[in-house]
Amino acid sequence: MAPQKLAAGNWKMNGTLASLAEIDRLIADHPTPGCDVLICPPATLIHAMAARAGTALAVGGQDCHAKASGAHTGDIAAAELKDAGASHVILGHSERRTDHHETDAEVLAKSQAAHEAGLIAVICVGETEAQRDAGQTLDVIAAQLAGSVPDGARAANTVIAYEPVWAIGTGRTPTNDQIAEVHARMRALLTARFADGADMALLYGGSVKPGNAAEIFAIPHVNGALVGGASLKAVDFGPIVAALSAA
Numbered sequence: 001m002a003p004q005k006l007a008a009g010n011w012k013m014n015g016t017l018a019s020l021a022e023i024d025r026l027i028a029d030h031p032t033p034g035c036d037v038l039i040c041p042p043a044t045l046i047h048a049m050a051a052r053a054g055t056a057l058a059v060g061g062q063d064c065h066a067k068a069s070g071a072h073t074g075d076i077a078a079a080e081l082k083d084a085g086a087s088h089v090i091l092g093h094s095e096r097r098t099d100h101h102e103t104d105a106e107v108l109a110k111s112q113a114a115h116e117a118g119l120i121a122v123i124c125v126g127e128t129e130a131q132r133d134a135g136q137t138l139d140v141i142a143a144q145l146a147g148s149v150p151d152g153a154r155a156a157n158t159v160i161a162y163e164p165v166w167a168i169g170t171g172r173t174p175t176n177d178q179i180a181e182v183h184a185r186m187r188a189l190l191t192a193r194f195a196d197g198a199d200m201a202l203l204y205g206g207s208v209k210p211g212n213a214a215e216i217f218a219i220p221h222v223n224g225a226l227v228g229g230a231s232l233k234a235v236d237f238g239p240i241v242a243a244l245s246a247a
């Protein structure tokens, strides 16, 4: 079984009910894409988006709490995301690892909670520019995978997204060789650790645009993308979905 191709959009802290028109347009323009399509909007939109999209695309959260319920003001449990219509949740995004000082251990606990709730965990890893400059990229990725991906991970409940921190929202992307090197290493590590690690979808994220998507999707072991800015508008995300469908 080959990894499932996935075009994922992370809307971050962007979007109101009016933004759901972008979903309508995306579905109208790409009614039968040749890949899975996922949008992770702000939590306020999950229920309405899932209701609107039906089975045409998957909807996900951008974070969840590690506990199932309790006195955690402002947080959302994995089961609550699922109840609202989410099938996926992004965990360990660099903006949370940085802004909220999330550790690998916290990402691991959240991923376990996501799995227990029946959600697919989209676990993010990626090096900073300083780490890349110091030649530490592969070690950083290996440590994040070892520390953040739970033992219960399977191809059916886990997607890994490689997002170099310095490529997010900057318009800068690694070279194809740099992406290929990291993805090959991730594949080797996951295959060594998990029975179906060869089938786990591996995404690239960081300044993916309509203009560079096809090139990135041609890189070995790249099974899709986690897209930020270019996922907000159907006119940008649609061509990325089309490029992955054709890859």
Ligand SMILES: O=C(CO)COP(=O)(O)O
Residues within 6 Å of the ligand: 010, 093, 163, 167, 168, 169, 170, 171, 205, 206, 207, 208, 226, 227, 228, 229, 230
């Ligand atoms: O962080 C990202 C997706 O999670 C990538 O963001 P950009 O596509 O805006 O660089």
